[in-house]
Amino acid sequence: MPVPTHIFDPPFNIVRVSHVVLEVTDLAASRAFYETVVGLRVTDADAGTVYLRGVEERQHHSLVLRKADGPACRRIGFRLGHEADLDAAAAFFAQRGLPHAFVEVPFQGRTLHASDPFGLPLELVAGMERRPSSLQRYADYQGVRPQRLDHVNVFAPEVQASLDFYAALGFRLTEYAEEDGPDGRIAAGWMHRKGNVHDLAFTNGRGPRLHHLCYWTPTALDIIHLCDVMATSGYLPNMERGPGRHGISNAFFLYIRDPDGHRIELYTSDYQTMDPDHEPLRWSLRDPRRQTLWGAPAPKTWFEEGSLFAGQDLRDPAFVADVIVAS
Structure with missing residues (x-):
């Protein structure tokens, strides 16, 4: 596409x-x-x-x-x-x-x-x-030291149409996952406005639903520290995926779920994309490194669960993407 x-x-x-x-x-x-x-x-x-x-x-x-x-x-x-x-x-x-x-x-x-x-x-x-x-109030830091909201990811029934609409609003595609072959369809896309990998991403799936929101954190060690905090404070079941490193975005990540199941990503070490001639990177939908550079696939919940948008009806995706799922 x-x-x-x-x-x-x-x-x-x-x-x-x-x-x-x-x-x-x-x-x-x-x-x-x-x-x-x-x-x-x-x-x-x-x-x-x-x-x-x-x-x-x-x-x-x-x-x-x-x-x-x-x-x-x-x-x-x-x-x-x-x-x-x-x-x-x-x-x-x-x-x-x-x-x-x-x-x-x-x-x-x-x-x-x-x-x-x-x-x-x-x-x-x-x-x-x-x-x-509060950046330099170091004595007050807790958890993963979240610096700023980085991006949101949305389950979109019509990924291509969503990418086209937001591209018309000035969002620029940085990376995308596509089926192989001459008629391959884009199953996910990452778009930015502020010069990093993304402000807004679309994942093929039943929707519209919020897949996750993400906070940027200073280092991978902060994310590992959060794993220790969650594992020893009653929140071990809320850790869904990671820590790991994405192929897409190069970011070190952890996905957790809040008490209501809303998914939050903690994320660091992505890259800049502000040059006008920055070209988007294509990933094969079947390349295991796109989900995790180390080759570990995402769990089934990753592709199926998300937060409803209040008052919105859900639609099935335009096609079923053939993705790699952890067994």
Whole structure:
């Protein structure tokens, strides 16, 4: 299938992935997990909501936990360049007949809610309240020392169409996994705006669903330390995959599940992609090194389980990808 063309003058300027809003069933348990095990900082909290951020982040939050009757992902947030980009984004969604509305959201500036053509719920902002960075408060570090929100990965029934849509918004493809042969279809793609491997990735599967959100951490040793923390604090069953090194992105990784089953990746050692002539890397869907450079395949849960987007109907994928699964 065709690789999307890079668009350098998109209709509005998306700077990066900004935040994720999760619905959780036990707010206290989720707060304890993210604050004391993972090591995110709580910025604000009330009876129904907890706002968290990484240690280097200066915006008010990159993760919002909301008390709900069942687990879900409410929104994926993106930061735009300027206030004018919000109006341009609203016009873009209006021209295509896509749902959109300006809303009031605590601690954020003017906020646009919208949905892409495939049901992915978006929250677009040009600014947030600011808070001091905690980067050099080393005595306060906990867990994996999560620095910043890095990316989100989504189960997409229509991977090619999703890649094409976001390429039109200026996202650039860095790596992709494709079936072999002249008619091979793209089964996964990694796209960026901020000059690393990805802000947004699409994985072929029943969806739309959130596959995972990811925080970047300073070193692989931080991730190994988190394994020790989880193994000795009652969270051993929450470790799903890793640690290991991806072929795609080159990142050292660990995947864990929060108390509601939301999947979180901890990730480091990827690479830069900001040059205009950076060409995307192709991986064969049957190459075991793409999942893990060391050849270890992902577990079955990796391909089947994800977080529902609140209020969205699920669709089966356009095709069934022939992937390597751990036995």
